[in-house]
Amino acid sequence: MTSRRDFLKSSALLAAGTLILPGAVSINSIGKPKVIIIGAGFAGLAAAYRLKQRGCEVTILESRGRIGGRVFSHTIDKDEDLVIELGADWVGASHERILALSGELGLELMNYQFDSHLIYAGQYYPKGAWDYSSDWKTKFAKIMTEYDKLTDLDKQKLDKMDWWRYLVNNGISERDLQIRELFDSTDFGESIRHVSAYAAMAEYAESSEKNEMDFKIKGGNSRLPEKLAEKIGADNILLGHKVVEVQQLDGTVSVICNNGKTFSGDNLICTTPTYSLSRISWKPGLPEEKIDAINALQYARISKHAILFDERFWNDESFDMVTDVYGHYFYHGTKNQPGKKGALISYTIGDKADVVSRQNDEFKINMISDSLRAGFGDVKNKVVKQISYYWGTNQTSKGAYALYGKGQWYTVMPILKKKFLSTYFAGEHLSDWQGFMEGAIITGEEAADEIAG
Ligand SMILES: Cc1cc2nc3c(=O)[nH]c(=O)nc-3n(C[C@H](O)[C@H](O)[C@H](O)COP(=O)(O)OP(=O)(O)OC[C@H]3O[C@@H](n4cnc5c(N)ncnc54)[C@H](O)[C@@H]3O)c2cc1C
Structure with a gap:
């Protein structure tokens, strides 16, 4: 009625x-x-x-x-039941609501923390064998400590600047800046020249030690x-x-x-x-x-390119690696999932993601193999399959997530x-x-x- x-x-x-x-x-x-x-x-x-x-x-x-929506698990290998994420990957240790909901609904969380290797200027550095300069580490620690003292007005002023400019104005060396750009741009999905200094600083100052890259839901997010x-x-x-x-x-x-x-x-x-x-x-x-x-x-342009290999040649469940070449950021997407095979995910951002997304499978596999060469030699013959998802052209978001600029x-x-x-x-x-x-x-x-x- x-x-x-x-x-x-x-x-x-x-x-x-x-x-x-x-x-x-x-x-x-x-x-x-x-x-x-x-x-x-x-x-x-x-x-x-x-x-x-x-x-x-x-x-x-x-x-x-x-x-x-943008949480999108994918079984990359049915035989070994290996699940990767084409959208959101990490559940953060400070993320109280997702942790509480997962617990309430009976879901188990797996450790999904990584120890970063680096390929920089043609040289491979295993985990623990590279670092920022001690001068920059001291400066950055001070910046993080002082974040708590910022007033609302200070934060609004900071928001008017980009993160790249803020680092430069704080005396970062060229090498430290280039490495920070490679790491930080994966968090925002575009170069740090486009990111609000306030958004970046707040993220690093308020995040867990591993920058909220802590867990993943067992069976996929x-x-x-x-x-x-x-x-x-x-x-x-x-x-x-x-x-x-x-x-x-x-x-x-x-x-x-x-x-x-x-x-x-x-x-x-x-x-x-x-x-x-x-x-x-x-x-x-x-x-x-x-x-x-x-x-x-x-919105940030992020592409995820997952490659299933017939063995985990990186020999470390917690392997991830930032590179200054096309593959950009690699991480072990099947960490803590038992199996002989394993998937590395190449996570690219901005123009890199856009260019790579339009290339054919052969280009992509050559690009991945070249990106890993300095650390692992030729790995092309270990590839079982690959799958890509580029969020920059996604029909609902045209990007991975919002990018708050200056x-x-x-x-x-x-x-x-x-x-x-x-x-x-x-x-x-x-x-x-x-x-x-x-x-x-x-x-x-x-x-x-x-x-x-
Ligand atoms: C590549 C990538 C990596 C990420 N990594 C992480 C990570 O490691 N950790 C993390 O915590 N987060 C990560 N995120 C972010 C996380 O995925 C998002 O913050 C979150 O999933 C967004 O949820 P939402 O509900 O706001 O939007 P969405 O998930 O986009 O949901 C919106 C929904 O609305 C639907 N919709 C849109 N228009 C219409 C319409 N007209 N009518 C009906 N339905 C419509 C869409 O189909 C979609 O399902 C990542 C995201 C991406 C893409």
Whole structure:
């Protein structure tokens, strides 16, 4: 039966010239807010789980044919059951919410820490055989200690500069700078010349000793979205439902999908990356300041190229290696997974990722082999298979995660976070733990709390 409120809503929508398409799905009120969520990534699933726990009715609309979003585990070898990550890899030791959820849902975490080797200027340095200069180590330790004393004003000033400039202004030597660029750019997905000095400093000062590269979920990180989905209920998660239009009027929201279905509720939580957000038709339109903020924010270009080898010739489960050649950063993606075979992942960023992503398999394997040569000789004959995933051209995000550049942390993020009528926004790009699964979870839970108290 249509309630008076529902009737008023639909007649007002029609009066405003909007159309509820045939086949519209009505979500019945049970006294608690009815919430629609766009996106079944970590932000959307965490929001839905919390709302369900508060007794709310939730519907998640997900454009892809799978859940998990940018968390995307892949079985690279079925015989030995070896699982790698094509999206998010590391769970950080300071990431309280993902650790708590994993525990609550019975998931086991495996150690996933690495000891870095280095190939620099044609020379291979095993772990422990290379370091920054002692002068720079002392300076950097002081910078990290002094972070705690920064005022909000200091942080805002720092945000106006890039991380590369900050290091240069603090007297880093050329060699130290080049090595820092190689390491730090893997954290942000682009050169540190493009990264806010505040965003970088906050990440290093507030992170665990291994920079939040501490654990991985046994069986693959996708186990967590699967467990969350079980709790939320498969019926409440609609895959293959791409949202194309959002109508908001008189405290209600109607969401239209590309398959013609319409869903109505009291609130909407939109968890899409900004690229997808800008592709949705908003009625009324998003405020101009939000559109400007969406247009200002870039996303990092990261490519993951996994190579399965017939043996673990690196002879160290905790092997990772930064190089100054095309393969950039290598790490053992099957660490602590028993098996003879093993996968190394070449993690490239920025222009490097973009160039390599367009090359054929032969180019890629030659590139990997050349990148490893200084440390391990010719490894081409040990290759079983390879698989690549380039996030720069991904249809929903056009990048791996948000990249806060100079002057953006304190200006762009607050605007993107702002509620718009009955819509709350969530997702990694809106969190202090930006770029992490943790950030996505926290923003989803915060949006749920704001709606359901
Ligand atoms: C290569 C790479 C490496 C990473 N490494 C790490 C790491 O080591 N550790 C870590 O913690 N984090 C890492 N991250 C970041 C982490 O994956 C993200 O922070 C997190 O998964 C983002 O979750 P989200 O819910 O905000 O967004 P998403 O996961 O992108 O979820 C948004 C969902 O919305 C859906 N969607 C978009 N538009 C629409 C629409 N119009 N209609 C319906 N659905 C829509 C999308 O399909 C997607 O499923 C990495 C990410 C990448 C890509």
